[in-house]
Amino acid sequence: MFEGPQSFAPIIPEIILAIGAMVLLMYGAFRAPSENLGRDVGWFAILLFALTLGYLVLQPASSSFLFHDAFVVDRFARFMKVLVLVGASVALLLSFDYFARAKLMWFEIPVLMVLAVVGMMVMISSNDLITLYVGLELQSLALYVLAAIRRNDLRSSEAGLKYFVLGALSSGMLLYGMSMIYGFAGATGFQKIATAASAGDAGANIGLIIGLVFLLVGLAFKISAVPFHMWTPDVYEGAPTPVTAFFAGAPKVAAMALLVRVLVQAFPGNVSEWQQIIVFLSIMSMLIGAFAAIGQTNIKRLMAYSSIGHIGFALVGLASGSNDGLEAVVIYLAIYMVMTLGAFACILAMRRKDGMVESIDQLAGLSQSNLSMAFLFAMLLFSMAGIPPLAGFFAKFYVFAAAVKAELYPLAVIGVIASVVAAFYYLRIIKVMFFDEASEPFQPAEPYVRFVMWAAGVFVLAYVVVPAPLIDAASAAVRSLRFAPTP
C-alpha cells in the first residue's frame, strides 16, 4: 500500500471518514435540492460508518504509533472507536424521521456528524497534547453547530450558543493546562510527559500538577462532570432530540476515553494526585445527578441529569486507577451508551398528532395504549437504575467492585446511596407509565425508532446470559493501554 518508513494503514478509518465527509458535502452542495437529499446523504454516512467499523474490527490487534508518536492505534482505541461509530450511526438513524417531519433534513447534518466522529476518533487515538486539542476542537465545533441546527427555534439557538460559549471557556482552560504541562515537561507527547513527571524534581512536578488540574477541568466540561455540568440540562433540552441522543452517547464515550488515556499514559506516576480530583468529580456527579433529577418534569432534562450521574459512576472505576477499574469504565461506557440510545428512541416515540411531547406526565398510562413500548422503556429505566438481572446492574457492580478492591470505601458507599436515590426517579417514570390514568395514546413509532428500542432492550436483557464478549474485549483494550511503547 504505502511504501516508506511508516504505513498509514492504522489511520485509514479516519481518512475514509474525512474524505467521505468531503465527498458527501460536495454531493449535497451540487445536487439539485430535493426532499430526499438529506436522507440519501444520511444513508451514505451510515454506510461510511459501517465501512469504517468493519475496517476497525478487521485490523490486527497490535498497537501502532504514527506521526512521530502523535497518534496511537491500540485495542483500547479500536474498542472506543467502535462504540463511537455505533453511537453515531444509531443517532443518525433515529434522526431521519424526526428531521423529515421538522422539514430540517439538511444534508449538512450527516456531514457534520461524520466530521464530529472524525474528531472523536482523533481524540481517542491521541498520544500527544496537540492531537488531543485538534481532535477535541473538531468534535466540539461540529457539535455546537448541531445543537443550534433548528436555527428558527429559540431554545435550539440558546442551546447552541450556551454550549459554544462554555465550550470555548473549557477549551481555554484546557489550553492553559496544556501550556503549563508543555512548559514543565518540555514535550507534548504523552510518553515523554510521563517520563518527565516521574523523573522531574518536586518543583517541576508542581507545575505539571497545576497543568494537569486545568487539563482535567477542560475535560470534565466535555464529559459534563459536576461542577462543570451546568450546560448539560439546557443543551440537552434545547437541542433537537436526535442530536441530544447523539450528544449523550458518542462524545461522552470519546471524552472519557481521552480522559482515561491522558491519566493512565501521560500521568501514570501521579496517581495519588489525580485520584483525589477524580474522586471529587465522581462523588459530586453522582450526588448532583441523583438529587437534581428528582424535581425534573421534562424527560430530556431528566436524561441530562441521568447522564451526569452515569458519568459519575464511570469515574468511580477510573478513580480506582487499577486495571479492573479501567475495565469497569470501558464496560460501563458501552452499557451506558446502549441504554441511553434506547431511552432516547423511546423519547422519540413520544409523539402526538400535534408534535413531539417531552413532559413526563405525557407518559401517563402508556402501558394501556402501547404495552410493548412501556415494557421496553421500563426495562431500560430499570437497567439505568441498576436493578439486578439487567445490564446496568453489572455495569455498576463492576465499578463498585473495583472501588472496593482499591479500598476506596467512602466512594463506593456514596455511589450506592446515589444509585438508590437515582432509582427513585427512574421508578417514578415507570409508575407514571403503568399506574397513572391513561392519557391520549401516542402516534405509532417509526420502524427505525422501534428497531433501536428493541435492540437496546434485547442487549440489556441478554447481557446477563452472554457477558463474555464485552468483558473480554474490554480487558484486552485495557491491557493494551498499559503497554508502554518504545519510541
Place this chain on the structure above:
Amino acid sequence: MSLMPLFFYLFSVLALASAVLVIVAKNPVHSVMFLIFAFFNAAGLFILLGAEFLAMVLVIVYVGAVAVLFLFVVMMLDVDFAELKSGFVKNAPVGLLVGGIVLAELALLFLAQDLGVSGQSVEAVADGIAAATAPVLPGEGLTGGAPVAGEVLTNTEALGRILYTKYAFFFEVAGLVLLVAMIGAIVLTLRHKDGVRRQSIAEQVARDPKTSLEVIKVAPGGAVIPTGDDAP
C-alpha cells in the same frame, strides 16, 4: 548596518504616534486606519528583528482580517462613540496606573539584567534559543529535506519544513476544523430567499459584444428609444 537604528526609530516613532492617534482620533474610521498603520510599523520592527514570518502573519491576520472586521463593525453598527469617550477623563487615572505598573515592570527587567540577576545576558539567551531551535528540523522521513550544515534558514522556511513533515497530521486536522467552521457558519446563517439576484459567473463569462451590444444609428437631432432589458 548603520541604517538599522534609523529604521528602528522610524518604525517605533510611527508606531507609537499612530497608536496614540488610534485613541484620540474623533472619527472611529480614522482610528481603525491608524490602527492598521500601527500594525504595519510593528511588522516593520519584526522584519528588523529578522522575524519575517511574524511580520507577514501580523499583516495578513491583523490588517487583513482583524482590522477589516473592526472596520465592518464600526461602519455597520450604530455605536455612539462620543458617549463611549465621555468617561475618558474619569477613567484616565486607572489607565495611567496600569500603564505605570507595566512601565515599572519593564524598568525592573532591564535593571535586573544590568545587575546580572537573571544570570544570563540577552545574547546568551538568544544563543540558547538559536541552539534549541536549530536541531528541531526533521531530516528524516517524508521530504528528505535535511538541512545542510551551515545552511541559513529563514523563519518561514524552518516553519515550513517542520509543519509539512513532522506536524503534517495536525495541519490536516486543523484544516478539517476550519472546514467544520465554514460549514457551520453557512448552515446557521444562509437563508434561501426567492427573488434574490445571484451572480452567475458562467452567464457573465458567456457574454460577448454580439449579444450585449446594440449599435444604433442616431439621426442628428433624433432620440434613442431604449429597448429590451434597459427599458424603464
